[in-house]
Amino acid sequence: MTNLTDLTVAEIRDGFRAGDFSAREVAEGFNANVAAAKALNAFIVETPDKALEAADAADRAKAAGETPGALAGVPIGMKDLFCTKGVQTTAASHMLEGFVPTYESTVSGKLWAAGAGMLGKLNLDQFAMGSSNETSYFGNVISPWKRGGGDNAALAPGGSSGGSSSAISARLCPAATGTDTGGSIRQPAAFTGISGIKPTYGRCSRWGIVAFASSLDQAGPMARTVRDNAILLEVMSGFDPKDSTSLDLPVPQWEANLSSDLKGKTVGIPKEYRPDGLNAEISAMWDRGIEWLKDAGANVVEVSLPHTQYALPTYYIIAPAEASSNLARYDGVRYGQRDLPDGAGLQDMYAATRAAGFGPEVKRRIMIGTYVLSAGFYDAYYTQAQKVRALIARDFELAFEKCDLLLTPTAPSSSFALGEKQADPLAMYLNDVFTVPASLAGLPAMAVPGGLDAAGLPIGLQVIGKALDEQTVLNASLAIEERSGFTARPDKWW
Amino acid sequence: MSDYRIQGATGEWEVVIGLEVHAQVTSNAKLFSGAATAFGAEPNTQVSLVDAAMPGMLPVPNRQCIRQAVRTGMAIDAQINKWSRFDRKNYFYADLPQGYQISQLYHPIVGEGQIEIVLDEKNPDSSTKVIGVERIHVEQDAGKLMHDQHPTSSYVDLNRSGVALMEIVSKPDMRSPAEAGAYLSKLRTILRYVGSCDGNMDQGSMRADVNVSVRKPGEEFGTRTETKNVNSVRFVMAVVEHEANRQVDVLEAGGKIVQETRLYDPDRNETRSMRSKEDAHDYRYFPDPDLLPLVLDDVFLDECRASLPELPDVKRKRYEQALGLSAYNAATLTADADTARWFETLVAEAARIQGKSESDVAKASANWLLSELYGALNRLGKTLETSPVGPTDGAELLALVADGTISGTIAKQVFEIMLETGDKPGKIVEEKGLKQTSDTGAIEAAVATVLANNADKVEQYRGGKEALFGFFVGQTMKAMQGKANPQVVNELVKKALAG
Numbered sequence: 001m002t003n004l005t006d007l008t009v010a011e012i013r014d015g016f017r018a019g020d021f022s023a024r025e026v027a028e029g030f031n032a033n034v035a036a037a038k039a040l041n042a043f044i045v046e047t048p049d050k051a052l053e054a055a056d057a058a059d060r061a062k063a064a065g066e067t068p069g070a071l072a073g074v075p076i077g078m079k080d081l082f083c084t085k086g087v088q089t090t091a092a093s094h095m096l097e098g099f100v101p102t103y104e105s106t107v108s109g110k111l112w113a114a115g116a117g118m119l120g121k122l123n124l125d126q127f128a129m130g131s132s133n134e135t136s137y138f139g140n141v142i143s144p145w146k147r148g149g150g151d152n153a154a155l156a157p158g159g160s161s162g163g164s165s166s167a168i169s170a171r172l173c174p175a176a177t178g179t180d181t182g183g184s185i186r187q188p189a190a191f192t193g194i195s196g197i198k199p200t201y202g203r204c205s206r207w208g209i210v211a212f213a214s215s216l217d218q219a220g221p222m223a224r225t226v227r228d229n230a231i232l233l234e235v236m237s238g239f240d241p242k243d244s245t246s247l248d249l250p251v252p253q254w255e256a257n258l259s260s261d262l263k264g265k266t267v268g269i270p271k272e273y274r275p276d277g278l279n280a281e282i283s284a285m286w287d288r289g290i291e292w293l294k295d296a297g298a299n300v301v302e303v304s305l306p307h308t309q310y311a312l313p314t315y316y317i318i319a320p321a322e323a324s325s326n327l328a329r330y331d332g333v334r335y336g337q338r339d340l341p342d343g344a345g346l347q348d349m350y351a352a353t354r355a356a357g358f359g360p361e362v363k364r365r366i367m368i369g370t371y372v373l374s375a376g377f378y379d380a381y382y383t384q385a386q387k388v389r390a391l392i393a394r395d396f397e398l399a400f401e402k403c404d405l406l407l408t409p410t411a412p413s414s415s416f417a418l419g420e421k422q423a424d425p426l427a428m429y430l431n432d433v434f435t436v437p438a439s440l441a442g443l444p445a446m447a448v449p450g451g452l453d454a455a456g457l458p459i460g461l462q463v464i465g466k467a468l469d470e471q472t473v474l475n476a477s478l479a480i481e482e483r484s485g486f487t488a489r490p491d492k493w494w
Numbered sequence: 495m496s497d498y499r500i501q502g503a504t505g506e507w508e509v510v511i512g513l514e515v516h517a518q519v520t521s522n523a524k525l526f527s528g529a530a531t532a533f534g535a536e537p538n539t540q541v542s543l544v545d546a547a548m549p550g551m552l553p554v555p556n557r558q559c560i561r562q563a564v565r566t567g568m569a570i571d572a573q574i575n576k577w578s579r580f581d582r583k584n585y586f587y588a589d590l591p592q593g594y595q596i597s598q599l600y601h602p603i604v605g606e607g608q609i610e611i612v613l614d615e616k617n618p619d620s621s622t623k624v625i626g627v628e629r630i631h632v633e634q635d636a637g638k639l640m641h642d643q644h645p646t647s648s649y650v651d652l653n654r655s656g657v658a659l660m661e662i663v664s665k666p667d668m669r670s671p672a673e674a675g676a677y678l679s680k681l682r683t684i685l686r687y688v689g690s691c692d693g694n695m696d697q698g699s700m701r702a703d704v705n706v707s708v709r710k711p712g713e714e715f716g717t718r719t720e721t722k723n724v725n726s727v728r729f730v731m732a733v734v735e736h737e738a739n740r741q742v743d744v745l746e747a748g749g750k751i752v753q754e755t756r757l758y759d760p761d762r763n764e765t766r767s768m769r770s771k772e773d774a775h776d777y778r779y780f781p782d783p784d785l786l787p788l789v790l791d792d793v794f795l796d797e798c799r800a801s802l803p804e805l806p807d808v809k810r811k812r813y814e815q816a817l818g819l820s821a822y823n824a825a826t827l828t829a830d831a832d833t834a835r836w837f838e839t840l841v842a843e844a845a846r847i848q849g850k851s852e853s854d855v856a857k858a859s860a861n862w863l864l865s866e867l868y869g870a871l872n873r874l875g876k877t878l879e880t881s882p883v884g885p886t887d888g889a890e891l892l893a894l895v896a897d898g899t900i901s902g903t904i905a906k907q908v909f910e911i912m913l914e915t916g917d918k919p920g921k922i923v924e925e926k927g928l929k930q931t932s933d934t935g936a937i938e939a940a941v942a943t944v945l946a947n948n949a950d951k952v953e954q955y956r957g958g959k960e961a962l963f964g965f966f967v968g969q970t971m972k973a974m975q976g977k978a979n980p981q982v983v984n985e986l987v988k989k990a991l992a993g
Contacts, residue, residue: 082550083548083549083550089549091549096549099549101548101549101550102543103543103548105550206550206552207550207551207552208550208551209550210549210550211549211550211784213783214783214784215783241554242552242554243552243554244552244553244554244555244784244785244786245783245784245785245786321780322783324584324778325582325584325593325594325778325780327593328584328586328592328593328594329547329549329591329592329593331586331588331593333588333591333650334546334547334548334591334650335548335549346587346588346648347586350586370778373584373778373779373780374776374778375776375778378778378779378780382780
């Protein structure tokens with residue numbers, strides 16, 4: 001019999017509907033994998049009972065002849081940035097340790113309503129700030145991948161959705177939610193040989209997701225196949241009157257319209273994404289990707305996104321600025337941690353609570369954000385960054401006059417060892433250099449695996465589309481997926 | 495124009511005043527959440543997840559609050575900005591759950607407008623002055639700390655957290671305590687007319703930050719101080735007076751005015767320094783990324799405009815010109831929207847019952863309301879709102895006098911009974927037999943008796959002491975128990991004395 005935990009979301013969904021197996025069998029299989037994978041530290045909270053509860057409900061509904069939901073019988077992992085009613089939600093911070101929401105985020109609520117079950121709350125970089133999942137208060141997430149040649153170094157699963165990427169590639173869950181502010185879905189997907197899509201800003205409601213940088217935060221799915229991503233994204237998307245930035249548009253049928261035939265499509269290759277010194281293997285993978293898309297029928301043209309070099313500094317002004325304000329609510333007054341030294345006044349309580357509750361990277365970004373918004377610096381930093389952000393968005397608009405989508409690398413390297421870049425925040429920030437521009441422009445972008453590098457680690461490609469054109473992004477990613485024949489998976493060592 | 499001057503040792507000083515008024519928007523729900531806004535509810539019973547700033551919560555603008563701000567802007571003839579934006583004002587305080595207040599610094603919803611004040615409402619010739627309004631923006635209110643609940647800790651009540659406020663910022667156009675008081679009163683009148691704020695300063699629905707500076711006439715503006723959260727018209731005037739004199743004293747002693755925030759202590763009638771500009775917060779304003787710019791379309795603006803009532807200035811002129819009221823009566827009746835509404839119902843009913851035009855009955859109605867009714871309400875410690883006599887009954891009473899059914903004197907008696915029993919005037923007149931008689935026979939008989947009983951006085955009258963005429967009339971009325979038509983009595987007394 002097939003190992004149920006090797007199945008994709010589509011296979012589980014279809015097999016469950018066909019009666020090949022019960023939802024309970026699937027949930028039990030994944031629960032067992034989760035329980036056996038403590039070494040990866042992918043979960044902050046495991047919720048096997050929740051997974052079984054949803055599975056039993058799906059089985060009962062099926063027995064009763066009810067029409068199954070889009071994700072009936074499919075257990076998933078939930079990034080611990082989504083508030084889940086009755087289940088601890090921490091954003092991987094000490095600040096929110098023990099915080100149990102009385103409400104369910106819109107996106108997670110939609111997934112449960114579609115029949116999905118929750119395997120647990122996935123670890124992440126603290127408040128989604130990080131690119132290696134080393135900033136979590138609950139410990140590093142370990143990638144299931146190892147370099148070849150007996151190198152036993154623990155590798156980064158990417159970040160901030162590192163629990164999601166690690167768990168999916170290790171078959172602890174067939175799919176998971178992620179959130180992407182500057183690359184937090186795409187970079188971890190690339191590091192672990194899975195795919196993930198950040199939709200157009202506003203497709204998924206932000207209501208109930210612990211905020212990092214409001215103008216950039218977007219939820220999206222992560223899974224092993226493009227189809228699985230399409231299935232999840234359809235469920236997660238949709239207008240939410242509780243989020244003012246939510247797009248009031250119908251949700252397209254992305255899965256039904258999947259097609260890897262790219263005839264008539266023009267792919268833009270932004271020349272600024274190939275700087276001197278670009279990793280040769282990344283560069284070669286990009287070239288292979290170009291050939292695959294040509295093979296799928298697309299035209300390929302070179303385009304220019306001239307302000308690309310300013311994207312990263314712009315991002316590291318805007319995102320921390322918003323974060324410094326968004327995280328002000330964690331003050332020890334109403335919920336979460338409160339450190340109240342003897343005889344402390346209000347200011348002392350703030351200082352003690354925030355000193356103890358936030359990790360170093362969160363503090364660093366709060367300080368950067370506070371600085372760039374402060375009187376005398378606001379115009380030089382924040383206002384200027386907003387102008388550059390507009391120019392970056394304009395770059396994409398102009399490029400899309402010549403092409404329908406862009407193909408770029410996802411990350412400048414494959415996964416690195418934990419601890420390797422921790423000493424130098426700037427080196428860490430460079431991980432986002434290819435993912436940040438699309439975030440600043442609010443465009444849909446997807447990471448899809450292309451192959452392995454010489455060390456045996458996955459390398460991904462990134463497809464960026466026009467606003468609201470997730471379909472073309474998914475279709476081009478599908479064309480790559482079909483041609484790359486990427487089936488590599490990490491050897492189980494955990 | 496005001497010639498208010500402070501006489502200092504070095505000469506005259508002019509006072510420059512600007513007011514920032516915070517007015518709580520009348521709406522059922524808060525600015526960015528669905529929580530209720532009732533005054534006086536139990537602590538923390540009107541708090542949504544958004545108001546408590548729970549993780550992942552997002553603000554959604556409440557259309558009604560926006561509408562109220564726009565209508566207020568229209569009522570002061572202000573520019574309405576079809577594109578405005580919300581900014582975050584960042585600071586830490588226990589009554590501010592988000593760690594920032596959502597406000598509008600850079601692009602307020604309402605731009606420049608103006609309010610006309612009358613310096614002395616009782617004086618029809620009093621000059622008027624136009625006070626400029628710089629802007630109106632909408633913002634969230636904060637919660638409230640309670641320091642008296644526990645020996646060592648403070649409690650937080652978030653009922654007010656997120657309630658919509660309008661901040662109405664005047665230009666520094668006022669020059670005396672009286673002007674500041676008149677501006678605040680007029681603004682409150684307009685807000686109540688529009689229905690965008692209840693104007694209840696004692697409940698905190700409206701409070702003013704008072705900016706005061708002094709200068710020698712003709713010189714540049716001096717350094718100003720800002721006295722926060724002053725909650726009555728009287729206190730605003732007191733703050734201006736006290737603060738201006740304090741500043742003059744400081745300056746004349748060779749000191750300098752520090753730009754600072756001050757607090758008013760009504761018990762001691764003085765202001766105290768709260769914090770100086772040096773310890774002012776850096777609020778790190780920036781556009782709220784959770785909210786899109788606020789874009790108003792013409793349909794919305796048209797609806798707002800159409801929903802505005804007749805405003806006080808227009809109403810006052812109409813009362814004077816179309817209804818023929820005195821300037822003072824018109825001003826008094828229009829100073830408050832509820833009073834005007836009461837008066838208009840009274841006039842409409844009086845005109846309907848009597849089959850006359852409103853202008854025919856307006857004067858009598860105004861006089862009765864302002865003297866009889868107000869006198870009675872004052873005596874009973876009641877207001878128009880709690881008045882035992884409503885405008886319909888008042889109109890009926892006026893009609894009974896107008897058609898001669900009862901005399902003015904009897905009307906006063908009837909009114910007293912109405913106040914006591916709440917009965918209709920017609921019923922009272924009927925039951926108590928107070929109907930006025932014009933029966934000449936009965937009156938002639940009464941006159942004859944009066945003249946017969948006072949033969950000596952008749953003698954004197956006929957001898958030229960005409961002042962006694964009133965005596966005979968009074969005696970006749972008394973004999974008729976006040977129910978005789980006074981005009982008929984007059985005629986018949988005159989006739990009998992002549993005879």
